[in-house]
Amino acid sequence: MASSLQVIALISGGKDSLFSILHCQQNGHTIVALANLYPTRCTNDDEDINSYMYQTVGHSVIPLYEQALNIPLYRQEITGKAVDSSRDYETPRADQEQDETEDLVPLLRRVMQAHPEANAVSTGAILSTYQRTRVESVALRLGLTPLSYLWQYPLLPPYTQTSLLHDMAAVGQEAIIIKTASGGLDETFLGFDVASHRTIGRLGKAISRFGESSNGAILGEGGEFESLALDGPSPLWKKRIRIEPGPPGVMEGGQAVLKIQSSTLENKQEEDSEALETLRVPELFDSEFNGALKAMEGGIDTQSIISDDATLVNAPFGSSAASNSTPISEVLPKNTSCDSPTVFTYSNLTSERCSSSAHGSPSRRLTKIFLRLDHVLTQWRITKASINHCTLLLRTMADFTVLNPIYGQYFSHVNPPARVTIAVGDAMPEGVDIMLSVVADKEDKDRKGRAVRAVQRQGLHVQGRSYWAPANIGPYSQAISVKLPTNEEKSEDQELYSGEVVYVAGQIPLVPASMEVYHEKGFRGQALLSLQHLWRIGQVKGVRWWTAAVGFIPASGTPEEQVRIAQEAWKAIHTPPSNASLGTDGEDDEEEEADIDPWDRLNRNHASTFNDTTYRSPTPDPTSISDPNPNNPNTPLIPPCFIAQVHSLPRGVDIEWSATGLTSRTIHFSQHPTTSSSTTNLTITTPTTSRSRFYTLEIRAQTDIDVLRRLGEDKSVKDWTSATLYVGRGFEWSGARKMNLRGVQWIPCVRVWGKGQGG
Incomplete structure (x- = not known):
C-alpha cells in the first residue's frame, strides 16, 4: 500500500463528502481535520444560498460532526460568489472580484497551520467537473494532494448508477434528503434515507418520468436533491446525530427544504469495529479488460486473436548497412x-x-x-x-x-x-x-x-x-x-x-x-x-x-x-467476446427480483422504467x-x-x-x-x-x-x-x-x- 497521507476532509454534511472519508481510511490515510464553509447568516432564516460550489442547506448541523466523528472541525464564512462559472477553473487575477472558490484558501491555510502534518484534502465529487477542478486548483496551490475517490464512481464496476447508494447502505451510512430541486421530486421525499431500498426505488421512478435517468440524477449530481449524513460505521462515527424536523418549506420553482428545529448527538448502541472491512472498493479492471486478461493468461485459445509473428x-x-554509415538520427532534421x-x-x-x-x-x-x-x-x-x-x-x-x-x-x-x-x-x-x-x-x-x-x-x-x-x-x-x-462539400448554410x-x-x-x-x-x-x-x-x-x-x-x-x-x-x-452478453444470468436475476423493496414491487409496473445500468460508450x-471488412465481414477491424x-x-x-x-x-x-x-x-x-x-x-x-x-x-x-x-x-x-x-x-x-x- 502507498504511504499514508494526512488528510483534511472537506465536508458539506452531504452523503458524498462523508462517504469519501471512509474511502480515504480504506486506502490507509488518516483524517486529521474537517473543514467546512458556511453561508452568511440571513435575517429570513434561509439556510440555503444556492451556491454553485458548496452545499449550504443544513449547515446548522455541521458543528456536531466534530464530536460525532471525534475529529477537529474548522469553519469559515463564505464571502465570495460565483464569479467564474466556467467548467474549468482558473486562478483569478489580483484585480478580479473574489470567486467563492477562493474562500477555501484561508480556510485550508488555517487548518494547515494547526496541523502542519496535513498533506492532502478529500472531496466528494462524483461527476461534477465544476467542483472537482476548483478543489484541485486550491489544493495544488497549497501543496495538498487532492483525493476524489468517488470520481466517476457510476462508470466503474458494476456499472450501475445506484452502486454508490447501495455501498453506503452496506456499511450503515445514513443520510436523509433535506432539499429537493427537481420537477420529479417534491416535499414527500424529505427526511427519507437516500440509500434505503425504498427511497432508491422512489427516486428511480420519479426521475425516469422526467427523462433524467442517465445523468446521475439518482445521486443528486444535477442538484436534484441535497442530503445530510446522520450516522455511519463505528470506525468513523463515534456518535450519531438526531434532528427534530419542522414543517417542510416550499420555495420558488417547486423547491422544498426540510426545516431543522433542533439537532443533538446520541451515543451509538453498538460498535462494529470491522464495519470498514465491508466497504466495497471498485474492482481495478473493467469487465472487458478482466476478460482479456483471463484469456491471455490461458484457458482460452488466443491464436484466433493474435498472430505470433510480429513484424x-x-x-x-x-544502399548498405555498413558500420561506418551515418546514423539516421544525424540525418533527420x-x-x-x-x-x-x-x-x-x-x-x-x-x-x-x-x-x-x-x-x-x-x-x-x-x-x-x-x-x-x-x-x-x-x-x-x-x-x-x-x-x-x-x-x-x-x-x-x-x-x-x-x-x-x-x-x-x-x-x-x-x-x-x-x-x-x-x-x-x-x-x-x-x-x-x-x-x-x-x-x-x-x-x-x-x-x-x-x-x-x-x-x-x-x-x-x-x-x-x-x-x-x-x-x-x-x-x-x-x-x-x-x-x-x-x-469542403457542405453548403454555406449547413454546419456539419x-x-x-x-x-x-x-x-x-x-x-x-x-x-x-x-x-x-x-x-x-x-x-x-x-x-x-x-x-x-x-x-x-x-x-x-x-x-x-x-x-x-x-x-x-x-x-x-x-x-x-x-x-x-x-x-x-x-x-468481441464469444458470449456477447456480459450481463447477469437468470439465477442472478431471480436473486435481484427477490431483493426488490415491497414499495417498488407495488409501484414499478405503473411507472416509467428506470434503467440503472450506466451507459459506457463503446x-x-x-x-x-x-x-x-470487405474480405471477411465477421472479422473485426483493428x-x-x-x-x-x-x-x-x-x-x-x-x-x-x-x-x-x-x-x-x-x-x-x-x-x-x-x-x-x-x-x-x-x-x-x-x-x-x-x-x-x-x-x-x-x-x-x-x-x-x-x-x-x-x-x-x-x-x-x-x-x-x-x-x-x-x-x-x-x-x-x-x-x-x-x-x-x-x-x-x-x-x-x-x-x-x-x-x-x-x-
Whole structure:
C-alpha cells in the first residue's frame, strides 16, 4: 500500500463528502481535520444560498460532526460568489472580484497551520467537473494532494448508477434528503434515507418520468436533491446525530427544504469495529479488460486473436548497412516548423549541441528550448494555449524530476497539452540530451482571413486520486480534444458535425487510487491496465475510433515476448467476446427480483422504467466504421498498433501506451498492401465529414519510402500537418536527406515492430 497521507476532509454534511472519508481510511490515510464553509447568516432564516460550489442547506448541523466523528472541525464564512462559472477553473487575477472558490484558501491555510502534518484534502465529487477542478486548483496551490475517490464512481464496476447508494447502505451510512430541486421530486421525499431500498426505488421512478435517468440524477449530481449524513460505521462515527424536523418549506420553482428545529448527538448502541472491512472498493479492471486478461493468461485459445509473428519494421535497408554509415538520427532534421491552415507543428526542438555538461545543465537546456519555442510562436502569432500535444524526449529518465517543474512553469494554463515522455538513451543525436515536439491546432480561416471554424479546445485534466484513472499531478492533461476541419462539400448554410481529434497523454500502469506502479500479473497486467487507462479516458472524451496506437517498452535483451503480449492485448480488447452478453444470468436475476423493496414491487409496473445500468460508450465503436471488412465481414477491424523499444520509461514501468482518437460519427477505415509486402502495412482513416486524413505506414523497404513520398504528393495533401516517424537503430534509406519531412517529428528507438496483422 502507498504511504499514508494526512488528510483534511472537506465536508458539506452531504452523503458524498462523508462517504469519501471512509474511502480515504480504506486506502490507509488518516483524517486529521474537517473543514467546512458556511453561508452568511440571513435575517429570513434561509439556510440555503444556492451556491454553485458548496452545499449550504443544513449547515446548522455541521458543528456536531466534530464530536460525532471525534475529529477537529474548522469553519469559515463564505464571502465570495460565483464569479467564474466556467467548467474549468482558473486562478483569478489580483484585480478580479473574489470567486467563492477562493474562500477555501484561508480556510485550508488555517487548518494547515494547526496541523502542519496535513498533506492532502478529500472531496466528494462524483461527476461534477465544476467542483472537482476548483478543489484541485486550491489544493495544488497549497501543496495538498487532492483525493476524489468517488470520481466517476457510476462508470466503474458494476456499472450501475445506484452502486454508490447501495455501498453506503452496506456499511450503515445514513443520510436523509433535506432539499429537493427537481420537477420529479417534491416535499414527500424529505427526511427519507437516500440509500434505503425504498427511497432508491422512489427516486428511480420519479426521475425516469422526467427523462433524467442517465445523468446521475439518482445521486443528486444535477442538484436534484441535497442530503445530510446522520450516522455511519463505528470506525468513523463515534456518535450519531438526531434532528427534530419542522414543517417542510416550499420555495420558488417547486423547491422544498426540510426545516431543522433542533439537532443533538446520541451515543451509538453498538460498535462494529470491522464495519470498514465491508466497504466495497471498485474492482481495478473493467469487465472487458478482466476478460482479456483471463484469456491471455490461458484457458482460452488466443491464436484466433493474435498472430505470433510480429513484424520487425526497422531492419536495415537501402544502399548498405555498413558500420561506418551515418546514423539516421544525424540525418533527420531538427528544429523544423510546419504551418498549415489548421495545424502548426514544431518538431524535434533542441538547444545548442553540447560536448560536455559544462555547456549547460539539463534544466538550462530545456529553458533554452522554451525560449526558442516562444520566439517561433511569436513569429507565427500562435499562443502557448494553442499547443495540444507534446512529445518530450530525454537521453536519460534521471533528468525527468529536475525538468518537470520547468516544464510546468511554461505550460501553466488550465488545461496544459497532453504529453508523452520517454528516454531514448544513446539513440539521441550526439550532444543532444532533450528534444521537444509540439502540435498546435488553429482556427480554420477563409481566403479573407475570417475564422470559419473555431478550434473549440476541451481539456480533461483530473488531478485528484480516484479509482478511475491515474491523476495528472503534473503539467499535462489526460487528453485534449479539438474540432476537426469540415470537408469542403457542405453548403454555406449547413454546419456539419466533423467530430474531434483527441490527443491522449501517454498512459503507464499506475494503480489510480495509490498512484503506485502495478506489479501483479506481470507484464500482461501492466499492458492491460495502462491500456484500460487509455480506454477510460477515450470513453469520457467520446472516442469512437483510434487512428493508431504505439506501445513503448524499455530496452531489454529479449523483448519479443513483451512485443507479442502487447500486440495480443491490443487485439484482444478489440475482439468481441464469444458470449456477447456480459450481463447477469437468470439465477442472478431471480436473486435481484427477490431483493426488490415491497414499495417498488407495488409501484414499478405503473411507472416509467428506470434503467440503472450506466451507459459506457463503446471505445472503439465498430458501428462508426462506414465500410466493414470487405474480405471477411465477421472479422473485426483493428486499428494499427506498433511497439517501439526505447531506453526507459517514467517510474521504471514496462510499458507506456500512446494513441490519438476520433469522435466522428462515421469514419472510413481502409487497409492496403504496398509493393514491398502482401500484408496491410498502409492504413488510411478518414472521418467522412472532415477533410482530415490519418495515415499509418510500416516502412519495411525502400519501396515503402516511395509510398510515403507518393502520399505526400497526393493532391489532397498539401503538406503533412503533423506526423510521427519511429526510427530504429540501423534504419537507413537512400536519399533520406532529400525527402520533405516538414511537419514530421521523429523518435529515435532501439527497435520497432509493426502491426503483425495477416494479409
